[in-house]
Amino acid sequence: MASETVESTATTDRRSVRGRLGLDGEALRGWATVAPVILLYLFVAVTPVAFAIYASLFEVPLLNPNWTFTGLSNYVEVLTMNSFWSSLWLGALFMIGSTVVQLLVGLWIALVLNQLDRGQRFLTAVAFTAYLVPTVIVVLVALFMFDVEVGVLHIAGSTLGLWGERTFALGDQTWAMPLVVLVGSWKFSIFVTIFTLAQLRAIPDRFYEAAKICGASRWEMFRDITLPRITGVLLIAVLLRAVFMFNKFDIIWMLTEGGPAGATTTLPILAYRTAFLHNDYGVANAMAVVMFVFLAIGAYCYFRAFDPTAEVNT
Amino acid sequence: MTVHIDNMTRVFDSPNADRIVAVDELSLTIEDGEFLTLVGPSGCGKTTTLRCVAGLDTPTAGTIRVDDRDVTELPPQQRDVALLFQDIALYPHMSVRKNMEYGLKIAGVPEDERREHVAEAAALLQIGDQLDKMPASLSGGQQQRVALGRSLVRDPSVFLFDEPMSDLDAKLKRELRPVVQRITDEIGCPVLYVTHDQEEAMTMSDRIAIMDDGELQQAGSPKNVYSEPTNDFVGEFIGQPAMxxxxxxxxxxxxxxxxxxxxxxxxxxxxxxxxxxxxxxxxxxxxxxxxxxxxxxxxxxxxxxxxxxxxxxxxxxxxxxxxxxxxxxxxxxxxxxxxxxxxxxxxxxxxxxxxxxxxxxxx
Amino acid sequence: MSTPTETETPSETETEGGTQLSYETRDRLYHLALYGSAALFSAVILFPIYWMIQNAFTDSQTVITEFSWLPSPETVTLDNFGVLAAGAVPRYVINTIVVTAGTIAVVVGISLVAGYGMARFRFRYKESFAQFLLLGYMFSPIVLGLPLYLIWSEIGLLNAQIGLVIALSSISMPFAVWLMWKYIQTIPESMEESAWIAGASRWRTFWDVVVPQTKPAIVACALFAFAIAWNDFTFAQILLPSQESTTFAPGIMRLIDQGGYTSWGDIMAVSLLMTVPPLLFAYFLQEYLLKGFEVRTR
The missing domain is CATH 2.40.50.140 (Nucleic acid-binding proteins)
Structure with missing residues (x-):
């Protein structure tokens, strides 16, 4: 706040002196420029959340315009549902598994990229490519590669004895979840790389030179120079990844639709199923509200870890 | 044209501190064809004064008139002034020619007439061969010549300078000073030149106005303010080394x-x-x-x-x-x-x- | 920074003489690990892409009957791309293009104006507004999509591509507006002032002076919106339930779901086509992209 006002003091209009109410011509024009954004947000973010809270208090059969007010019973239903708790557990598993894999792989790629003397451009391009391939294409290729007839990964896996020759791995109780995590991580690990790489490149060479002169080994340089410098950024990346993964719907749904037998039914999948397959829109909205609460907690942590006003001041 | 500044005050609201009086009841007249330099230490209110004359800022109290026309509340678009900025402010995405003719284009001057004006100004400023270059490829001094040309082609009724040379080195400054003087003589309108450099003020001006802390200390010819300072501030500020x-x-x-x-x-x-x-x-x-x-x-x-x-x-x-x-x-x-x-x-x-x-x- | 390393040094030199490997060996091992990792990552990332390309150009019958690591000249064909000429797939692709183009237009237009306003006007609660915007990072399509389904169907936006464009634009806003805001702040205000003094109106100045200089940010925002829209499955699945209006991702998944569609050769061909645009854009506009990321991660 402070820096903003100081910076523009020299150019302030007297209109702002006149209009003590804060709604002088300049402020009006300012608000007018951001009004479309506010409208969009109201329309697509604020209203739906409010609506979800509202709808969660009713029994809403999707194809029937008659809503029945049921108070908090949808929430009671959600909280007493076995499938809710199991999908919360599976969601947590998916979230933690994905975040850990993506963090490790993403960080590893970033470190390798940062250290390479040759082929750096090539590997950067390759890594970015994974991020740029649309999710649906990742899924289609994965489905093809796990195809029981000609899937290359299916054949590889069954040859190694991981699964049976006629077993569709993505439809297998044991393998579905780990494979969904891995397929997702193929695309999203690079997110961590991108976040970290900028920070890694910002570490001045002289730090390493100074350490080398002191006789530090590579591991010591990593532990004492690199790691402390990227911890902050890693924290943010982990937080964002965890939040995104907790809410991940597309890749899971496209790969397994939550199956087999609910083995990959995370909370978003359960909510979607409840609304559109079980026709229980009220309960689905109650789940959406629960997810929103998780999001809000994530958002709160995000703002604590990553003070946006600090960004304003830069 | 004559510019009259009457009892002009500009107060800034500051959210953290008290209100800042940037200019305090300033009265000053710039005669037609006169080169008046507003000089003072940074933060003395000279740039605020200039911005009020340009219409980029509006005084809290007092009036600004050009001849008999009250322009205090007019937006900059309607003032017919030219302003040279400290950071030169050439448009980086336009060629030198496009930069120079932009004002004419806005005014709806036809293309061939624009070319003519630009060519004239470029010849006067010795940048005729630079017209198709992009500003970024020019040196600081050449850029400032282009900026001068941009103002020159518009034939403004008031010419304002906001520390245009403070980013240039000493040699370039000496080189540009006569150019500025020739251009302003050519246009023959009132000139308000703001600088913190007393040497610039002494060498170029018909009259110098010294400001400190938002208040006008003295206005007079360079010789006059040098030999007859009205107070110790002027005495110390004008003249090198300081009094x-x-x-x-x-x-x-x-x-x-x-x-x-x-x-x-x-x-x-x-x-x-x-x-x-x-x-x-x-x-x-x-x-x-x-x-x-x-x-x-x-x-x-x-x-x-x-x-x-x-x-x-x-x-x-x-x-x-x-x-x-x-x-x-x-x-x-x-x-x-x-x-x-x-x-x-x-x-x-x-x-x-x-x-x-x-x-x-x-x- | 070097203080902790200095304190470690003595213990290091002590052990080095005795049990540890020589410097050369360790260095060789390190480089082996480094380039080994690079090769591993390249292989893991590139193989599926290679596999997609290879099978896209392989006779569709061969794809589902024979397995081969390398393409063989007899089975190479362009026939699979015929999938774009008939059936439901071309409609999905066109719908995706329409939605993506619409999202880019809306995101760039709105964020440009908003970013300009935030950079140039002083108004109260501006910073709070910016923080509120960042909350958008936290929006998830599924949480918003569920309630939006009924809202959109109430006001007639369900199955309308404009409805999807609105939803996708909103979730692109935090990035786009912040980028524009920060970018326009780096353009000196004196350039605009100079144009005003030359007689140009605020609006004209915006077009003549600000917009041309904001190009890198515009490109970055457009790419971002492109990625959001091109990648989207969830919103389209929920908000475009009809087969006519829906985009590629839900469309093709529904085709596969209905069971009738397992011509992997065709699917790989269209997958390849859908992958090419983002790669091309990213390649040709990488400078702008990097600038965008710089502003964002700063």
């Missing part, structure tokens, strides 16, 4: 006045009557370093030599005295010696007296 000041007392005997600086006494051309109210009281004595001579300790203020700054044609020598460090302009061959005792001799006819509290010049 030296000594705390002293006025003594009178038989109707003639003298000031004593510590042990040393300087007799003044003024009579005691002229110094009414200050006799037997404190005053500040101001002397320009050019008017201080070096002599024996017996002849003047006792001084110890600190260092010399040889400039080639003259030397600035710094001495330590009981009044603090004093700069003296000495001969080019002067070579001070820390072991020797010197005396600083003030040229009695060139001393100026200032009120020790208000700083206003007494005599």
């Amino acid at each position: 030296e000041f000594f705390d002293a007392r006025v003594e009178s005997a038989n109707g003639t006045a003298a000031v004593s600086l510590g042990e040393h006494t300087v007799s003044l051309p003024a009579t005691a009557a002229e110094l009414e109210g200050y006799v037997d009281g404190p005053v500040r004595v101001g002397v320009r370093p050019q008017q201080i001579g070096i002599g024996d300790p017996a002849e003047g203020i006792e001084a110890e030599h600190v260092l010399d700054e040889p400039l080639g044609d003259e030397t600035h020598s710094i001495f330590e005295t009981e009044f603090g460090d004093v700069t003296v302009v000495t001969h080019a061959d002067f070579d001070g010696d820390a072991e020797t005792d010197y005396g600083l001799v003030l040229d009695e006819s060139a001393t100026q007296l200032f009120d020790p509290d208000s700083g206003v010049r007494i005599h």
